[in-house]
Amino acid sequence: MSLATANRDRRHLLIWLVPPLLWFAVFMLIPYCMLFYYSFGSTEYMTFKPGFSPANLIRVFRTEPYLSVLLKSARIGACTAIGATILAYPVAFCLAFHTRSARAKFVIYLLVIVPWWAAYLVKAYAWKTILGTNGIINALLLDLHLIHEPLTLILYNQFSVILTLVYIFTPFSILSIYAQLERIPTSLLEASSNLGATTFETLTKIVIPLSLPGVLAGAIITFALATGDFIAPALVGGPDALMISNVVINLLGVAFDWPMAASIGIVVIGVGIALISVSQYVEHRAQARF
Amino acid sequence: MSPIIEVRRLQKHYGGPLAVRDISLCVNEGEFLSLLGASGSGKTTTLRMIAGLETPTHGSVWFRGRDITHVPVAQRDMRMVFQDFALFPNLSVWENVAFGLKLRLNRGRITRGEIKARVHRYLDTVQLSAHADKMPHQLSGGQRQRVALARALVTDPPVVLFDEPLGSLDANMRKVMQLELKRLHRELRKTFIYVTHDQEEAMGLSDRVAVLQDGQLLQLGTPDEVYFRPTSAAVASFIGAANVLQGTAEVVPGKPLGVRLLGGWRLDATEEAPGITNGERVTIMLRAEQLGIAPAAGEIAHGLRAQITERLFLGEKVRYELTVPGTELRLTAVSGGDHLRLSLGDEVLVTADARHVRVLPGAPSPRVDA
Numbered sequence: 001m002s003l004a005t006a007n008r009d010r011r012h013l014l015i016w017l018v019p020p021l022l023w024f025a026v027f028m029l030i031p032y033c034m035l036f037y038y039s040f041g042s043t044e045y046m047t048f049k050p051g052f053s054p055a056n057l058i059r060v061f062r063t064e065p066y067l068s069v070l071l072k073s074a075r076i077g078a079c080t081a082i083g084a085t086i087l088a089y090p091v092a093f094c095l096a097f098h099t100r101s102a103r104a105k106f107v108i109y110l111l112v113i114v115p116w117w118a119a120y121l122v123k124a125y126a127w128k129t130i131l132g133t134n135g136i137i138n139a140l141l142l143d144l145h146l147i148h149e150p151l152t153l154i155l156y157n158q159f160s161v162i163l164t165l166v167y168i169f170t171p172f173s174i175l176s177i178y179a180q181l182e183r184i185p186t187s188l189l190e191a192s193s194n195l196g197a198t199t200f201e202t203l204t205k206i207v208i209p210l211s212l213p214g215v216l217a218g219a220i221i222t223f224a225l226a227t228g229d230f231i232a233p234a235l236v237g238g239p240d241a242l243m244i245s246n247v248v249i250n251l252l253g254v255a256f257d258w259p260m261a262a263s264i265g266i267v268v269i270g271v272g273i274a275l276i277s278v279s280q281y282v283e284h285r286a287q288a289r290f
Numbered sequence: 291m292s293p294i295i296e297v298r299r300l301q302k303h304y305g306g307p308l309a310v311r312d313i314s315l316c317v318n319e320g321e322f323l324s325l326l327g328a329s330g331s332g333k334t335t336t337l338r339m340i341a342g343l344e345t346p347t348h349g350s351v352w353f354r355g356r357d358i359t360h361v362p363v364a365q366r367d368m369r370m371v372f373q374d375f376a377l378f379p380n381l382s383v384w385e386n387v388a389f390g391l392k393l394r395l396n397r398g399r400i401t402r403g404e405i406k407a408r409v410h411r412y413l414d415t416v417q418l419s420a421h422a423d424k425m426p427h428q429l430s431g432g433q434r435q436r437v438a439l440a441r442a443l444v445t446d447p448p449v450v451l452f453d454e455p456l457g458s459l460d461a462n463m464r465k466v467m468q469l470e471l472k473r474l475h476r477e478l479r480k481t482f483i484y485v486t487h488d489q490e491e492a493m494g495l496s497d498r499v500a501v502l503q504d505g506q507l508l509q510l511g512t513p514d515e516v517y518f519r520p521t522s523a524a525v526a527s528f529i530g531a532a533n534v535l536q537g538t539a540e541v542v543p544g545k546p547l548g549v550r551l552l553g554g555w556r557l558d559a560t561e562e563a564p565g566i567t568n569g570e571r572v573t574i575m576l577r578a579e580q581l582g583i584a585p586a587a588g589e590i591a592h593g594l595r596a597q598i599t600e601r602l603f604l605g606e607k608v609r610y611e612l613t614v615p616g617t618e619l620r621l622t623a624v625s626g627g628d629h630l631r632l633s634l635g636d637e638v639l640v641t642a643d644a645r646h647v648r649v650l651p652g653a654p655s656p657r658v659d660a
Contacts, residue, residue, distance in 0.1 A: 187372045188378060190363070193362075193364045195369065195393065195441070195445065196390055196393045196445070197389075201396075286380075
């Protein structure tokens, strides 16, 4: 092959790079650039003025309530991640090691996935009818004469938000942990018990350490999704459970302070990138062993 | 010698055909016993039932006279070396080997110093002391195999089970590990039960070989018994290269048994074969390497006329596939001698010594290829 045809072939190959690059530019690069563009600007009488000031980024950390709402959102996200992991682990474990027939596996898998066919809004709303003053729980407790008037403690607070978010995002944790557990050869469990380990010892010394990358990946997904959620706090969260996305929505749609909203967005994205980097590092170290 | 492991009428059903039909055998204290068979013969399932990793559908497993059929895996006094080694990827070589001992530490049955000394000694035995701090994924296949061995041996179990432990190693490494296993068995005097589909491995390593097929025990004996005195055509064809032929018995009182084969070839068998009557159909075995071959034009007058259909020069020996009217013969001859001049299509004379003719009991069964 001559050099000229080689070059021409290379040019032909470059054509295939155009669609992904275009996609990346339109959906990733340009939006991020705009985010930075807005965050360094300012507003005057609700109109945007471009600029190069980091003042908005500084305000995220200095001005109330931004930082405290951000921290509260992170706390709710962390609680959701922990709750989802605790609920997900036994299910994933059963699915990976105790479900031998392919049909049973498929059914459990389906039961995990199917709730995702229902709209998010409907699922969040469902918890309102379960936890509300005239909801299922209160009705039951009243009928059993355990309480005399409806409990108000269980709805419109951070607890109800976490409960709803755990319910909605647990499938992510299940799938993430299950994918990791599936990689553990059954022979490792057999070897462990062959060497004299009890089921509990096998679990703590072999299974859990080996499943940590999956647990971590699941926790980060649920944490990120929960921290940035705005529907659950709007539906089942009271004034106490206002989260960072609700603040951003207000800044965008009510206060028209786009630079401030963009700055909060950048901080949230930064935290997300940092978390994903940590999880990737941990995963790389762990997966090399398999 | 007393039996240490005994399995009685073992059967395993997974829902399809029976994986293990009916196996009974005794393993003696300190013995190296191989379970040999093709895939699907039930050898691994039998081993796993001995280990307690599978529960038998019927039958029982006995350890030193005690029924352990329903004793959990963790409480059985035997260690297993798995086919994929099953090293714990999150633990270092040292921690892998120490795993079983550390469990005893938690139960107060061993001290830390003792663990250190024993792990050290066994890593030394398998020549891995220099790699103690490495992770399993940093080791070669042969080294992983050694870790698995050390991990199984360090707890000093009376019985060690091997599930095709050399299956994933390359040919050279396999030979090295075979010698190593033989040496370890000699030095440690433990009972080894070894599953393999490699007949040379089984015969070379073991004191006794159990030949399995379709979930049944065909024969249990020393390697040379199984090789030279197979009790069935299936064993004869599975082990080594054998010719299993059918013929008619010629019984003359006071004389050795004669067998007339299909091609009109008449052979004498030195062996006493009581109960065989004149004219009865018999099955005989002739080992491929025990047949003689000579050019048809040579000075040998008797023998069977055959034609060479395939000839493989293998260095130390030459393998021949021959046809005679009605059947085919396999023959291997040591390199050297007249036959080296032969080529494909040549007419040859095949000879057999009466000492080597083995009359097989029972009806002929279909040929099994290893």
